[in-house]
Amino acid sequence: MEENKTANDTMQTxxxxxxxxxxxxxxxxGRKRTGELLILFVFMLFFYGPLIHAFMLxxxxxxxxxxxxxxxxxxxxxxxxxxQQNIPRSILNSxxxxxxxxxxxxxxxxxxAYVLARFKFKGxxxxxxxxxxxxxxxxxxMYTAIGIIYxxxxxMGTFFGVLLIHMLGTTMEMIWxxxxxxxxxxxxxxxAARDAGAGPVRTFFSVTLPIAWPGIVVAAMxxxxxxxxxxxxxxxxxxxxxxxxxxxMYGVILDFxxxxxxxxxxxxxxxxxxxxxxxxxxxxxxxxxxxxxxx
Amino acid sequence: xxxxxxxxVINMTKLYSxxxxxxxxxxxxxTGELVTLLGPSGCGKTTILRTIGGFIDLxxxxxxxxxxxxITLPPEKRPTxxxxxxxxxxxHMTVHDNLEFGLKLRKIPKDIREQKIAEGLSLVKMNGxxxxxxxxxxxxxxxxxxxxxxxxxxxxVLLLDEPFSALDAKIxxxxxxxxxxxxxxxxITVIFVTHDQEEAMMLSDRIVxxxxxxxxxxxxxxxxxxxxxxxxxxxxxxxxxxxxDGTGKQIAVRPEHISVTKGEGGILSGTVRTVMMLGHYLEMxxxxxxxxxxxxxxxxxxxxxxxxxxxxxxxxxxxxxxKE
Numbered sequence: 001m002e003e004n005k006t007a008n009d010t011m012q013t014x015x016x017x018x019x020x021x022x023x024x025x026x027x028x029x030g031r032k033r034t035g036e037l038l039i040l041f042v043f044m045l046f047f048y049g050p051l052i053h054a055f056m057l058x059x060x061x062x063x064x065x066x067x068x069x070x071x072x073x074x075x076x077x078x079x080x081x082x083x084q085q086n087i088p089r090s091i092l093n094s095x096x097x098x099x100x101x102x103x104x105x106x107x108x109x110x111x112x113a114y115v116l117a118r119f120k121f122k123g124x125x126x127x128x129x130x131x132x133x134x135x136x137x138x139x140x141x142m143y144t145a146i147g148i149i150y151x152x153x154x155x156m157g158t159f160f161g162v163l164l165i166h167m168l169g170t171t172m173e174m175i176w177x178x179x180x181x182x183x184x185x186x187x188x189x190x191x192a193a194r195d196a197g198a199g200p201v202r203t204f205f206s207v208t209l210p211i212a213w214p215g216i217v218v219a220a221m222x223x224x225x226x227x228x229x230x231x232x233x234x235x236x237x238x239x240x241x242x243x244x245x246x247x248x249m250y251g252v253i254l255d256f257x258x259x260x261x262x263x264x265x266x267x268x269x270x271x272x273x274x275x276x277x278x279x280x281x282x283x284x285x286x287x288x289x290x291x292x293x294x295x
Numbered sequence: 296x297x298x299x300x301x302x303x304v305i306n307m308t309k310l311y312s313x314x315x316x317x318x319x320x321x322x323x324x325x326t327g328e329l330v331t332l333l334g335p336s337g338c339g340k341t342t343i344l345r346t347i348g349g350f351i352d353l354x355x356x357x358x359x360x361x362x363x364x365x366i367t368l369p370p371e372k373r374p375t376x377x378x379x380x381x382x383x384x385x386x387h388m389t390v391h392d393n394l395e396f397g398l399k400l401r402k403i404p405k406d407i408r409e410q411k412i413a414e415g416l417s418l419v420k421m422n423g424x425x426x427x428x429x430x431x432x433x434x435x436x437x438x439x440x441x442x443x444x445x446x447x448x449x450x451x452v453l454l455l456d457e458p459f460s461a462l463d464a465k466i467x468x469x470x471x472x473x474x475x476x477x478x479x480x481x482x483i484t485v486i487f488v489t490h491d492q493e494e495a496m497m498l499s500d501r502i503v504x505x506x507x508x509x510x511x512x513x514x515x516x517x518x519x520x521x522x523x524x525x526x527x528x529x530x531x532x533x534x535x536x537x538x539x540d541g542t543g544k545q546i547a548v549r550p551e552h553i554s555v556t557k558g559e560g561g562i563l564s565g566t567v568r569t570v571m572m573l574g575h576y577l578e579m580x581x582x583x584x585x586x587x588x589x590x591x592x593x594x595x596x597x598x599x600x601x602x603x604x605x606x607x608x609x610x611x612x613x614x615x616x617x618k619e
Contacts, residue, residue, distance in 0.1 A: 186381075186382035188379040188380075188381070188382040188383060189382055189383070189384075189385055189386075191348075191350055191370070191377070191379070192377070192379065192383050192384075192385070192441075193385070193396070194349075194350075194369070194370040194371050195348060195349075195370050195371070195375070195376055195377045195445075196371075196376070196396055196397035196400065196444070196448065197371045197397050197400040197401060197448070198371055198396070198400055199369075199371055202400075206385075206396070207385050210385075210387045211385070211386060211387055213387075
């Protein structure tokens with residue numbers, strides 16, 4: 001009987017005091033926790049608010065400025081965007097450039113990163129540093145200079161020309177992070193493989209590369225996402241022959257309503273998020289920190 | 296152990312660009328012998344071992360195994376196998392795959408590989424660990440696997456580079472005993488590098504004491520302990536008291552060679568400073584006019600001496616060295 005009574009009492013309280021009222025929350029969490037929760041909420045809104053807004057807009061058929069929620073939901077703008085002649089082709093191009101530039105820079109940079117990590121030679125630090133310099137100048141100035149050369153040697157508007165622009169960014173990623181990973185492979189583990197009977201090449205592929213792999217994967221992912229996001233260089237060098245999602249985005253923003261832009265933004269963001277999710281076990285502050293040491 | 300010479304280091308010199316290295320080292324190791332290279336860090340012991348393993352080129356001289364020179368061979372072609380101080384195992388492979396790696400490279404058929412892996416694991420008492428990754432094992436377990444990995448390749452000479460120095464004291468003791476047992480059971484030739492004189496004394500058929508890039512003395516643990524040829528060896532192996540005799544020479548005497556009686560007289564007189572119980576014997580530190588002297592006495596004499604007592608010292612056996 002006693003138990004029943006208390007249970008009834010609780011129910012009564014719940015009925016009288018709204019548990020979702022600000023007062024109830026504050027009482028449940030305490031003053032300090034409520035403050036923390038508010039700060040968290042503001043930050044979440046700051047970080048994810050625009051993204052959520054874009055998601056919402058992308059699925060709005062009708063949206064009037066000033067409304068919070070669209071007045072009509074649907075896939076109208078999706079079909080509209082995907083029907084645009086240039087756009088499916090530009091998506092394909094974006095991934096083509098991203099795959100090619102990442103793959104090629106892996107081929108070039110992984111051996112280079114190994115050399116930079118394992119061999120001491122004069123000018124090693126200078127070489128490492130020089131890979132950063134490309135990122136230190138305003139890009140637009142560099143592209144203009146490159147453009148002049150491209151015109152002279154006939155690379156303007158060619159696939160290879162755009163690919164080189166993309167690789168400008170990806171090589172930096174593919175040198176620094178993998179060099180850090182290679183450096184963190186203990187030498188004894190390589191020596192143990194040699195000792196067990198493996199030649200230098202087999203040692204590299206059976207021991208060094210697998211141990212350094214997480215760092216290389218993260219670097220490749222960064223390079224891939226970086227290439228997907230490359231816009232200014234492609235715009236200057238590739239147009240009108242080579243259009244990517246990013247260069248098309250400029251047109252969409254200028255020519256279509258915000259809802260179309262939102263659809264396009266999601267098409268660009270989703271592959272990146274997918275990649276991050278797939279690679280999540282490799283991505284850690286540790287791998288990043290190892291990569292950016294001069295050593 | 297027999298009389299045939301398995302490995303010879305002949306007039307070996309290795310100089311680094313900073314002038315360090317080893318000079319004119321000669322060393323013969325017999326089949327089935329366990330030889331320890333002992334010395335402080337920087338004495339060149341690891342240099343010799345790594346040169347034998349093929350990880351360092353020598354500047355001059357030769358190294359032979361069974362009479363054949365090996366110095367032009369890369370590590371993977373040498374009939375040696377090395378166990379390092381740490382980071383031996385490949386972290387992305389299971390114990391099984393770690394052990395199998397070298398066997399596969401030797402093109403040994405699958406069924407024999409499995410048999411050898413099982414044998415190797417039982418040799419180091421690690422059966423059942425096949426599926427574990429190195430990160431899931433303790434340091435001692437990892438070193439056992441590393442030793443098994445080397446042993447199953449049946450090297451002509453097994454090279455061990457301070458394999459136990461990263462382990463804690465108790466495990467280290469166990470590992471030494473087991474290594475010695477395996478080594479004598481299988482009659483394998485081993486070169487063991489250590490800076491720990493106690494470890495060298497326990498394990499070795501022969502100890503090679505090194506200092507500053509050259510061999511100071513080599514011999515059985517007994518020979519080296521009883522007859523250290525230089526001031527360096529005397530100070531490095533075992534406990535030793537050094538006393539100035541006033542003529543530029545030093546008298547060296549081991550703590551167990553000093554007899555202590557209460558009262559005045561003796562070769563040297565002193566005062567008890569500390570008495571420490573170390574099991575079946577006591578270690579006593581005495582203040583004398585030639586400095587502090589360490590002595591060992593039987594524990595049944597424990598009650599005889601107290602801090603501050605005047606004592607007389609007599610030496611049963613002494614050595615004499617030029618002052619360094």
